Amino acid sequence: MRKLTKEQKRDIRAIAAKRDKDIDFSDAPAVVDWSGAEIGKFYRPTKKPVTMRLDSDVIAWLKADGRGYQTKANWLLRHAMVHYTRKKSLSKREGFRRKATHQKGKSW
Secondary structure, X not given: OOOOOHHHHHHHHHHHHOOHHHOOOOOOOOOOOOOOOOOOOOOOOOOOOOOOOOOHXXXXXXXXXXXXXXXXXXXXXXXXXXXXXXXXXHHHHHHHHHHHHHHHOOOO
């Protein structure tokens, strides 16, 4: 993401200083159709610096494409995390279904 110019920062401060009722929205029509909206498109999780010990061949592979190796590592870890948590939550749900169907067949 590019840094803001001095003019952009000045404009943001000026808008932030205004009260909501003082801002003119006449040139921005109200959005009434949200069907094309994308949830989380602009979500940026906070970053935390960490120190990790990785195998040298893993680091070489990450750096092989040039700049952005930390972003690449973060993407790979996030992808693995999402895959693992989805798989884990699915197996928990499946276990719940098995218990529920098993108990239906029981006679108390």
